[in-house]
Amino acid sequence: MKYNYNLTTKLNILSILYTFFDEFISGFEFVCKPGCNICCTVDIVCTTLEIQFLAKHLKIPKKLPTKYYRPNISINKSAQLYINKKIPPPENSDRSLIACPLLDKHGLCSIYPYRPFACRAMMSRTICQKDREADIHPFLVYVSLTFMQLIEHLDNEGHSANMWDFLTNNSKYFIKNQPFPGIIAPIEYRARIKSMIRRILNLELEDKKLSYYFNLTI
Numbered sequence: 001m002k003y004n005y006n007l008t009t010k011l012n013i014l015s016i017l018y019t020f021f022d023e024f025i026s027g028f029e030f031v032c033k034p035g036c037n038i039c040c041t042v043d044i045v046c047t048t049l050e051i052q053f054l055a056k057h058l059k060i061p062k063k064l065p066t067k068y069y070r071p072n073i074s075i076n077k078s079a080q081l082y083i084n085k086k087i088p089p090p091e092n093s094d095r096s097l098i099a100c101p102l103l104d105k106h107g108l109c110s111i112y113p114y115r116p117f118a119c120r121a122m123m124s125r126t127i128c129q130k131d132r133e134a135d136i137h138p139f140l141v142y143v144s145l146t147f148m149q150l151i152e153h154l155d156n157e158g159h160s161a162n163m164w165d166f167l168t169n170n171s172k173y174f175i176k177n178q179p180f181p182g183i184i185a186p187i188e189y190r191a192r193i194k195s196m197i198r199r200i201l202n203l204e205l206e207d208k209k210l211s212y213y214f215n216l217t218i
């Protein structure tokens, strides 16, 4: 699918999605607070568009990570397989859990307003120091997955990869993005996810609803 609008418009839409997500999750309770960064590891997967969103604000660290999780399939490809009742291929990469070099000396994210969606999706109901895993509300897991699907759809001429492969232009690990194949939330969350997507598609940019840009039927 080709879009007839430019990168600036896509970046503006991404910014609208980030803002909507922040508002949407504000009614849920989390224990996360500044300086709590156990989930800030190098295993961050994002899209080309998200890298373009943060690039201007990023100072590439001198010491770059070399070992980190690499996806072998994009979120929408995986969703497509799930919808077709097929099993995605097994992962061939482990999480390294090494601390993200973009944390500053105070333990804060140095690109916080511009961080990729995968970082935004980490919101825990309990303090996650012990096993380094965020305890995410099950409904919010599907909310986040849906946002990742929409971001990939928006960037469907781009790629997905680990953030560090993008930042080092390690293109052999880039995975081609795909359009949104449908909602993958279980039946108990489906109506709420559908209504959330409709709200998103009703938001406006430059006198047009986002449905015009996304070209999606829900």
Ligand code: SF4
Pocket: 039, 040, 041, 042, 044, 100, 101, 102, 103, 108, 109, 110, 111, 112, 115, 116, 119
């Ligand atoms: S980019 Fe920022 S929020 Fe994301 S893992 Fe790195 S330090 Fe944490």
